[in-house]
Amino acid sequence: MSSQDAEAIVLPLRSDEDVVRLRQAVREQLVSLGFSLIDQTKIVTAASELARNTLRYGGGGEAHVGKLESNGRRGLGLSFIDQGPGIENVELALADGYTSGGGLGLGLGGAKRLSDEFDIQTAPGKGTTIRIVKWKSF
Numbered sequence: 001m002s003s004q005d006a007e008a009i010v011l012p013l014r015s016d017e018d019v020v021r022l023r024q025a026v027r028e029q030l031v032s033l034g035f036s037l038i039d040q041t042k043i044v045t046a047a048s049e050l051a052r053n054t055l056r057y058g059g060g061g062e063a064h065v066g067k068l069e070s071n072g073r074r075g076l077g078l079s080f081i082d083q084g085p086g087i088e089n090v091e092l093a094l095a096d097g098y099t100s101g102g103g104l105g106l107g108l109g110g111a112k113r114l115s116d117e118f119d120i121q122t123a124p125g126k127g128t129t130i131r132i133v134k135w136k137s138f
């Protein structure tokens with residue numbers, strides 16, 4: 001995880017309450033970085049979807065939330081990490097409407113569209129790490 005900074009906050013994702021806490025922490029960081037309300041909503045939504053997937057499909061895990069700075073731009077980086085079953089077919093999982101668990105199948109694709117950067121590291125039996133980044137527009 002190259003751009004994961006040392007001072008990232010680590011939050012457990014083991015329960016619905018943890019997802020609520022994650023949403024609050026992400027909102028606070030976005031506010032303190034001066035993100036617009038619409039960008040706050042986008043990234044809290046993306047974070048919420050990914051956190052729910054970590055819980056539901058990954059068997060729980062953790063989120064890392066950290067401020068970023070690059071070329072004078074500031075942003076927020078979020079990683080969702082689990083040691084669950086992994087995703088066999090990433091392209092299929094990203095497709096709108098695909099769900100293996102009776103959901104709406106919009107979480108992964110939606111999170112990708114709402115973020116500036118989106119990266120999945122996953123393999124069957126090896127768990128899943130999804131990282132998103134949102135940069136503050138000038």
Ligand SMILES: Nc1ncnc2c1ncn2[C@@H]1O[C@H](COP(=O)(O)OP(=O)(O)O)[C@@H](O)[C@H]1O
Binds near residue numbers: 053103104105128
């Ligand atoms: N952390 C994860 N570990 C394993 N599989 C996952 C994970 N996140 C997503 N998936 C797979 O990707 C599919 C699509 O996810 P998503 O778009 O959020 O839809 P939904 O949550 O409604 O099923 C899930 O149904 C699941 O099969």
Ligand SMILES: [Mg+2]
Binds near residue numbers: 049053108
């Ligand atoms: Mg989902």
